[in-house]
Amino acid sequence: MSTTERIAALRERLRERALDAAVITHPSNRFWLSGYTGEDIPPNESGGHLVIGLDAAYLVTSRLNAEQARQEAAGFTIYDKERDFAKADAAVIRELGAQRVGFEDQATLYRDYRTLRDELGEDVELVPLDTLVDDLRAVKTPEEIELIARAQALTDQAFMQVVATMRPGQSEREIAWRLEQAMRELGADGPAFPIAVASGPNGALPHYRPTDRRVQAGEPVVIDMGAMLDGYCADLTRTVWIGQAGEQLEHVFSVVLAALDAAEAGMRAGMTGKEVDALARDVIAAAGYGEAFTHSLGHGVGVRVHEAPYLSPRGDRPLEAGHVVTIEPGIYISGWGGVRIEDLAVVEPDGIRILTTVPKRIVVTP
Amino acid sequence: MSTTERIAALRERLRERALDAAVITHPSNRFWLSGYTGEDIPPNESGGHLVIGLDAAYLVTSRLNAEQARQEAAGFTIYDKERDFAKADAAVIRELGAQRVGFEDQATLYRDYRTLRDELGEDVELVPLDTLVDDLRAVKTPEEIELIARAQALTDQAFMQVVATMRPGQSEREIAWRLEQAMRELGADGPAFPIAVASGPNGALPHYRPTDRRVQAGEPVVIDMGAMLDGYCADLTRTVWIGQAGEQLEHVFSVVLAALDAAEAGMRAGMTGKEVDALARDVIAAAGYGEAFTHSLGHGVGVRVHEAPYLSPRGDRPLEAGHVVTIEPGIYISGWGGVRIEDLAVVEPDGIRILTTVPKRIVVTP
Numbered sequence: 262m263s264t265t266e267r268i269a270a271l272r273e274r275l276r277e278r279a280l281d282a283a284v285i286t287h288p289s290n291r292f293w294l295s296g297y298t299g300e301d302i303p304p305n306e307s308g309g310h311l312v313i314g315l316d317a318a319y320l321v322t323s324r325l326n327a328e329q330a331r332q333e334a335a336g337f338t339i340y341d342k343e344r345d346f347a348k349a350d351a352a353v354i355r356e357l358g359a360q361r362v363g364f365e366d367q368a369t370l371y372r373d374y375r376t377l378r379d380e381l382g383e384d385v386e387l388v389p390l391d392t393l394v395d396d397l398r399a400v401k402t403p404e405e406i407e408l409i410a411r412a413q414a415l416t417d418q419a420f421m422q423v424v425a426t427m428r429p430g431q432s433e434r435e436i437a438w439r440l441e442q443a444m445r446e447l448g449a450d451g452p453a454f455p456i457a458v459a460s461g462p463n464g465a466l467p468h469y470r471p472t473d474r475r476v477q478a479g480e481p482v483v484i485d486m487g488a489m490l491d492g493y494c495a496d497l498t499r500t501v502w503i504g505q506a507g508e509q510l511e512h513v514f515s516v517v518l519a520a521l522d523a524a525e526a527g528m529r530a531g532m533t534g535k536e537v538d539a540l541a542r543d544v545i546a547a548a549g550y551g552e553a554f555t556h557s558l559g560h561g562v563g564v565r566v567h568e569a570p571y572l573s574p575r576g577d578r579p580l581e582a583g584h585v586v587t588i589e590p591g592i593y594i595s596g597w598g599g600v601r602i603e604d605l606a607v608v609e610p611d612g613i614r615i616l617t618t619v620p621k622r623i624v625v626t627p
Numbered sequence: 628m629s630t631t632e633r634i635a636a637l638r639e640r641l642r643e644r645a646l647d648a649a650v651i652t653h654p655s656n657r658f659w660l661s662g663y664t665g666e667d668i669p670p671n672e673s674g675g676h677l678v679i680g681l682d683a684a685y686l687v688t689s690r691l692n693a694e695q696a697r698q699e700a701a702g703f704t705i706y707d708k709e710r711d712f713a714k715a716d717a718a719v720i721r722e723l724g725a726q727r728v729g730f731e732d733q734a735t736l737y738r739d740y741r742t743l744r745d746e747l748g749e750d751v752e753l754v755p756l757d758t759l760v761d762d763l764r765a766v767k768t769p770e771e772i773e774l775i776a777r778a779q780a781l782t783d784q785a786f787m788q789v790v791a792t793m794r795p796g797q798s799e800r801e802i803a804w805r806l807e808q809a810m811r812e813l814g815a816d817g818p819a820f821p822i823a824v825a826s827g828p829n830g831a832l833p834h835y836r837p838t839d840r841r842v843q844a845g846e847p848v849v850i851d852m853g854a855m856l857d858g859y860c861a862d863l864t865r866t867v868w869i870g871q872a873g874e875q876l877e878h879v880f881s882v883v884l885a886a887l888d889a890a891e892a893g894m895r896a897g898m899t900g901k902e903v904d905a906l907a908r909d910v911i912a913a914a915g916y917g918e919a920f921t922h923s924l925g926h927g928v929g930v931r932v933h934e935a936p937y938l939s940p941r942g943d944r945p946l947e948a949g950h951v952v953t954i955e956p957g958i959y960i961s962g963w964g965g966v967r968i969e970d971l972a973v974v975e976p977d978g979i980r981i982l983t984t985v986p987k988r989i990v991v992t993p
């Protein structure tokens with residue numbers, strides 16, 4: 262699907278809602294609809310906005326970014342006449358003669374809303390879009406799935422290279438940095454999110470940043486990483502150990518693996534996020550660890566590492582063919598550590614296809 | 628200045644404005660006031676908010692981040708009972724009994740404002756804070772200046788190491804990656820912003836991302852980089868070349884260097900951003916390149932790489948002792964390339980102190 266087709270899909274939704282235009286401020290949505298990769302330093306330094314009418318599409322940006330915008334955003338008119346992008350949005354909206362305009366209430370600063378409101382006056386109605394464009398992005402085309410699969414293959418390869426050389430005494434930080442270097446040297450544009458390497462007790466915090474703690478033989482080491490490649494993300498977690506695991510680690514690992522297997526065997530298009538989440542959660546709860554699975558089972562992955570759909574106890578959206586989701590049950594025990602195992606999967610009409618190729622159980626020889 | 632003293636300074640401003648509390652949503656302000664380093668994936672995944680009353684301070688976050696928040700944010704009560712942080716903010720505001728509450732209109736999503744408005748009802752007044760906390764951060768303490776100086780020293784060292792090994796035929800991307808590796812290996816937590824390496828004609832775009840273009844002898848190569856270390860940023864630009872420069876490069880370089888020298892010799896506390904900007908801009912304009920200096924002279928640097936004060940033709944804030952600012956004149960010529968030279972300086976009561984130690988003119992031996 263080209264950006265032209267994506268814009269056509271957006272316009273169809275705008276017409277359904279009787280909207281004349283939409284202001285797009287979410288950086289991932291902006292990239293997905295235009296191909297423009299201008300940088301943002303959120304919350305208050307934006308690389309640009311889109312204003313998409315039913316017949317015209319504008320990219321609002323600074324003069325400094327205008328040349329890049331022209332090169333990347335085919336089919337967009339570049340508007341760089343105004344330092345305040347919300348004022349520029351308003352000028353474009355007036356030029357379009359739009360009367361009912363959607364805006365991304367979950368991605369627009371209050372100040373920008375206020376500027377739009379003040380500039381446009383009461384004749385123009387501003388309508389919250391909620392996650393309209395995020396939702397359009399959730400179902401991936403075959404080309405997008407191929408891009409995600411390539412990012413995942415690169416991630417898997419970097420993981421296997423580095424984990425094979427893990428030894429007791431290496432620090433979490435050192436291992437994380439070698440994982441990042443391996444991804445970059447294999448061609449990644451960068452990490453899709455900060456790499457987590459959480460050893461021993463540190464693994465009890467699901468989003469732990471690497472420290473100077475040195476990994477020891479026999480303890481769980483949770484590694485969570487993903488490459489960004491050509492605008493798309495990957496996501497991989499494995500829990501590995503060096504040498505012989507203790508009884509508790511073997512047991513907890515087997516429960517998490519059984520939960521993952523149950524979810525992967527049972528999930529299919531049509532089930533809600535909540536139903537998929539329960540496939541894994543029930544296994545963990547039956548083993549007595551219900552309280553220790555402190556997060557959702559999974560989330561969508563695409564141009565953003567966390568996006569719709571959400572496989573959570575509150576997820577009521579049905580899975581569709583073309584969704585790409587993580588499946589990542591975990592058990593976290595304060596003072597001891599954690600085990601999480603995460604695959605990335607594409608939902609297909611008759612089941613799922615796992616993109617991840619890394620083995621589940623990895624014991625490093627000391 | 629500890630976070631306690633920073634909070635005291637904020638409370639003084641709140642009292643001056645007859646406010647009972649403030650909701651802090653800007654990640655840099657949140658870190659500066661609390662020490663909490665929880666991650667955000669803006670615009671819509673927040674690591675947490677602060678709600679600071681006149682006698683109590685709360686950090687609103689998710690259950691997953693609560694342990695980290697407890698460890699990092701001394702003196703804050705951690706509130707993790709609500710998945711929607713704006714609803715949590717409202718609950719805390721009600722608990723505090725606050726009636727007039729400031730919020731960061733330049734860092735708060737419209738949706739969160741709407742939630743606050745709906746949850747709190749008409750009895751509570753919501754007052755935009757504009758850049759109140761950003762402005763408090765602009766004047767640095769000696770301890771903060773020391774942290775910035777350390778980040779800059781590390782940046783300078785990485786730059787000198789890698790630039791010495793630049794050779795014709797290396798790609799921009801390869802050089803940028805080696806600069807990033809050098810910073811990380813010298814102890815940086817990461818780059819403060821994506822490193823720019825813009826060779827030949829690519830240098831005409833001030834914020835160019837490294838490409839596969841191979842650098843050639845005799846052409847300008849603009850390198851812009853900075854380390855992040857212990858929460859503080861550095862910022863360095865040099866324009867280097869390999870071997871013999873042509874006449875145009877020598878000339879443009881001499882004009883930019885003269886502009887930098889003029890600004891550094893003339894700037895002092897009490898001058899407005901506009902006056903400082905003019906010191907350099909006048910030199911460039913007098914040489915006939917006025918239109919080619921397409922950006923401001925400089926910006927503040929601290930926990931964020933771009934912050935107040937702004938040395939721009941629109942800057943009306945006077946420089947104060949304790950400001951840390953870049954000074955970075957440039958000339959950009961479409962089709963040919965660019966030259967920018969950037970130092971980082973602390974404003975002192977009787978002049979400025981340059982933190983940057985890298986020589987201005989660097990000719991690499993081929």
